[in-house]
Amino acid sequence: MEPAGDPLRRLREAFRAGRTRPAEFRAAQLEGLGRFLQDNKQLLLDALAQDLHKSAFESELSEISISQGEVNLALRNLRAWMKDEKVPKNLATQLDSAFIRKEPFGLVLIIAPWNYPLNLTLVPLVGALAAGNCVVLKPSEISKSTEKVLAEVLPRYLDQSCFAVVLGGPEETGRLLENKFDYIFFTGSPRVGKIVMEAAAKHLTPVTLELGGKNPCYVDDDCDPQTVANxxxxxxxxxxxxxxxxxxxxxxxxxxxxxxLPALQSAITRFYGDDPRSSPDFGRIISEKQFQRLRGLLGCGRVAIGGQSDASECYIAPTVLADVREAEAVMQEEIFGPILPIVPVRGLEEAIEVIARREKPLALYAFSNSCQVVKRVLACTSSGGFCGNDGFMHMTLASLPFGGVGASGMGRYHGKFSFDTFSHHRACLLRPPGMEKVYALRYPPYSPRNLRLLLTAMEAHSCTLL
Structure with missing residues (x-):
């Protein structure tokens, strides 16, 4: 790889030359990204299997199809998204043209994680390319096989005067963050998110932080336990x-x-068989470091289901911990593994209290046969996203924004939200050069009559003068 400064300079020059601004260029880049997914599907499936023991079913569903869907959506809507957006006017601006122009920020940095190393790399990339930016992509060094494909194959499909991949671990990422970018998009842990935000603050660079958190799942007494367990x-x-x-x-x-508990045991057995280790559909922990961290959490509560582990293949069985207390270690950090703690509460109100006194999560779930219970959980809590009576299906809709709140992140993306995230929304007003006698009402010497006329002309919409 070339030193970080060289591609950054090259990309900045390409952006200043206006290379990425035309719709035709943006569409060509998106089409190239689509071809990358189609031409290298098996290569990507193999890489995901090597990194995470991920089945082809899970890889297609959560990595390749979602990325391709975002490309297709952007290509269908690109020109509409790029159009100037007309806005309402007050009496004082009736003869003017007022609109919002969506401009690319310039040089953007996307730092991706290892857990969905294709999806969480390419979906923000779609938005950045559609918005007309030059992009530096930093894939995770932990998902090595996918990183290799992204570094060696993806650049062949994109204009390399406007796109670069930078490799490395925390040290290299730290050096990369010393450079000035026009926007930074980071997906990862809150701990690293703080480091990224601190580095961005030195250059006053705007950021989107897609972080994690402990996502609560309230299960009401009024429910079908097997449906919930499934x-x-x-x-x-x-x-x-x-x-x-x-x-x-x-x-x-x-x-x-x-x-x-018996319903969860039934679901796990139906999904992965009596020995989940031999199931082709159950993945592995990404690294020994993560495996050891997770194994340390198995001593919390009571192991009601699973609990088996094998360090030689970073395997931890689908596990349920019963009677977990809030103060235990498994409740202090995002688990990020196949361990499900159950924390007993007296009912809905106590569950809402538990959720409210913790950091705001990225997602929140509520299961009940009563729509009133689900709506109460929704009304009395805050989270990045919410889903009633299911898991993370809300994030499969490109029409819904995906992002966190508070400690779980800031900013949003998916679909048009990605395009908007990577676009500067520039306020524009174009006034004709004539009509000076009308506009002279603003000028000194001031009079009460002119003030009344101006206030009346501007009252339809608030106006801030700096």
């Missing part, structure tokens, strides 16, 4: 639990816990 188990153990929007812990009454 859905919670699927979304908790998908990608071996290494999903930032996975249900991180269950809040329910002791009675519901006892009904839920």
């Amino acid at each position: 859905r919670v188990a699927f979304f908790r153990y998908f990608n071996a639990g290494q999903t930032c929007v996975a249900p991180d812990y269950v809040l329910c009454s002791p009675e519901t816990q006892e009904r839920l």
Whole structure:
């Protein structure tokens, strides 16, 4: 790889020359990204299997198809998204043209994580390219096989005067962040997010931070335990639990816990067989470091289901911990693995109290046969996203923004939200050069009559004068 400064200079020159601004150029880049996905599908499936033991089903569903869908959506809507957006005017500006122009920021940096190394790299890239930016892509060094494909193959499909991949670990990323970018998009942990934000602040660079958090899952007494177990188990153990929007812990009454445990065992057995280690559909932990961290959490509460592990292949069985207390280690950090704690509460109100006193999560789930219960959880809590009676299906809709709030992140993307995130919305007003006698009402010497006329002319919309 060339030193970071060289590609940054090259990309900045290309942006200043206006290379990325035409719609035709942006569309060509998006089409190239689509061809990359189509031409290298098997290569990508193999890389994801090597990195995460991810099945072809999970890889197609959560990595390739979502990325391709974002490309297709952007290509269909690119010219409409790029159009100037007309805005309402007051009486004082009736003869003017007022609009919002969507301009690219310039040189943007995308730092991607390892858990969905294709999806969480390419989906923000779609937005950055559609918005007309030059892009520096920093894939995760932890998902080595996918990183290799992104570094060696993807650049062949994009204009390399406007796109670069930079490799390396924390040290190289730290040096990269010393450079000035026009926008930074980061997906990862809150701890690293703070480092990124601190580096960005030195240059007053705007950021989107897609972070994690402990996503609560309230299960009401009024529910079908097997339906809940099927859905919670699927979304908790998908990608071996290494999903930032996975249900991180269950809040329910002791009675519901006892009904839920055999249902969860039934679901896990149907999904992965009597020995999940031999299932082709159950993934592995990404690294020994993460494996050891997760194994240390197995001593919390009571192991009601699973609990087996094998360091030689970074395997941790689909696990349920019952009777977990809030103060235990498994409740202090995002789990990011196939472990599901159940925290008993007396009912809905206590569950809402538990959620409210913790940091705002990236996602929140509520299961109940009563729509009033689901709506109460929604009304009394705050989270990046919310889904009633299912797992993270809300993030499959490009018409919904995806992002966190508070400690779980800032900013949003997916679909048009990605385009808007990577675009500067420039306020524009074009006034004709004539009509000076009308506009002279503004000038000194001031008079009460002119003030009344001006206030009347501007009252339709508020106006701030700096």
